[in-house]
Amino acid sequence: MKIQISLFYFYHIPNLITTMQPMYRTILVCILFCIFISGTAQSLSKNKRMLDPQPPGMVLIKSGSIEFNQLLANDSIIDDPLYRQGASFSSFWMDKHEVTNAMYREFVVWVRDSIIRERLADPNLGDNELFKIDQDEYGDPIPPYLDWSQKIPWKNGSDEELAAIESLFYMDPISGEKRMDEKQLLFTFEWFDSYTALKYGRLLSTDKAASIRITKDTAYFDTNGAIVTETIERPLSSRSDFIHTYIIPIFPDEYCWITDFRNSNNSMLVRNYFTHTDYNEYPVVGVSWHQAMAYCQWRTMMFRKGNAKTGIDLSEEFRLPTEGEWEYAARAGNNKARYPWQKEDAAFCQSCFVGNFKPGVGDYTSDGALTTSRKMNYQPNAYGLFDMAGNVSEWTASAYFEAGHSMASDINPFITYRASQSDPDHLKQKVVRGGSWKDVSQQIRSDLRGYAHQDAAHSFVGFRCVKTVVDPRKQ
Template identity: 35%
Template structure:
């Protein structure tokens, strides 16, 4: 009897192991048993959950969106309203010059590689950049300059005959799918191609905004060196339009997913600009009724030190430690670990600026978007800008203060940071 029991236990164990092994393969969509039963097929063979470098997780929560104090302007553009936000990842700092330079170099190299014939045939029949050859491009070499002559400024635009890249030729080709428009019931039978938006966007930041934004003010040194000099590498990027910021997010998405797909791993969510509600929720750092990201109603701490980079008093610009911008990781972060959610540079959001938008937005991930065309009136091209900047007074640093700028306009005091919708990392893992 004892032997029969041992044999029975052994048979059950072997059956269990076989079952586990079979189910393991089924999860990858391989070797499904032909038994007429439902087993399920995973969309990809491998998946991992990496922590995006330089980003922090913003947990889901509920807060009161809108003024935490009296609306001193009596503008009534931000009525107090309770909303709930799902979790997401956000850049701990604004996108820096060094980070954006990676984007401009990628676009520059891809255009040059195409002109030099560094392309290869993909398995799907399409042509792709041969990045191994593109990495060997010797910038400044006479032979290289001759091959990419179309990217060089014309002779009449050269200073002392120096051959330089033409910023207007550094163009990123953007292709996005308009989910909002496609989701409308009346568009259920409309071909997919009608919702694909294709644009060519110049990516080089507008350095002349440092001069243009301030009349009768000497800011030429910033125009010449802010984006190009290594001393400003970790300073926040400025001089980009809303369109350029969204193009950067699109490229960052493709850059990541191309790598993941090359390793036969599942593609991740899209990088994008935060919605206005996401930005305010993140800026508050879990302090629902706080006036500023650090929690208190004052712009100085107990020792009298200023807590952000802005325009103190009547214009004592250097009092806070920076005349113009400061490093993107300057000052103390808020409770979520986000730096400079008030001051330094204002930040683009994905939301359309509409004065009465708070009155009809949903209380779950509120958002108002409009993919404005070039032919749309200026009013439809206004995008919400948040956070205040180095040239603003303290009022604009409040977490609830709304402002706007036109999507095709660049300013020397507006930058951005990205968000991505990913689950939180498992406990104990980076």
């Protein structure tokens, strides 16, 4: 019926226009033109909505190029252009500041509540079927998932429900306080390795697939409830080979303040840095590379859930920046910049500092902070990014090899290596960048590389997220 009406207007409107008086003809043409423009605008608006808007808390790093080794060459005895290497980058979004304790604590609380909801729905524990949805709106069975609209009965639940909740807590034998059992805070997720899938996926339907061996990370609980992590090596057989499963303990290592500094009394920070609200806006530390990756996956999941019905392009995930992206963003595209603030030193004057680092021998406080500093406490760089030098070093997605940039492409360079459980430690190093509050000014330069073991957690290493830009108009 709709098509018939459309065809009627298509064939008869021209005839109506030609038979009308000039004044009415002009009015009708104007009305039709306005309708056409309105429809076109709505169509364009809808298409625009499909592209990625600015994620909360992020700034746009537009595409450009940079020379990596120029500063190192100029600082050395040999200033040889052959040692210099450059690269170009696509646009990406980047957190304007490092992930804070408050931001990471949202992740911890979500994991806590999801575990409690699972136990409340478990017939052997809480035995409340309302906490899981296993039917669609038509009553047909579907894979069960948690119902987050159901409130957790912290105080007024049944005996079974309260027991299920209490199973995540314990009584401290010294203080007598009820504490959350941090070891139970496990985040299970699947990660699709799109980089490797794009590289080898096209060969699945060819004879070459059997000759390609892939490594697949998997994790599960054994009969005793312990986490078993394995890396399986086998011939490529299907796209599921690019899906990796991880079970990550996500609570930060609060004891890093003691293990990082021998014979140092930092017990106050152990007790308060992550949990006390006064430290909400300070960068989270004590997180490993795997924990940072887990946070990125959770943030992607929350972003997609919140925008599922908006039409926004959700194809790109939140992730850690590559080493090259991090340096390009830190130097704000300036080949000659030693520091993010475009100056040759780390102070405006003898007592005016532009970043959080170690100004002198035994001196951590002249820059205004003993350890970490509050987010956005110093001026941003030209791209609007805060603390790209000092405060905390930052995890990147890149594997660490001494050859560095010379191994990578000159367009969107990325050196990746997914270490297996049996690999030696030197293959489990990841690049960290930016220097930290414990480093002297020479060690927080934008061109200097650092590394840390992927399973290590330190009081001077944090992270920030990036997200690849989809919209070609932002390139």
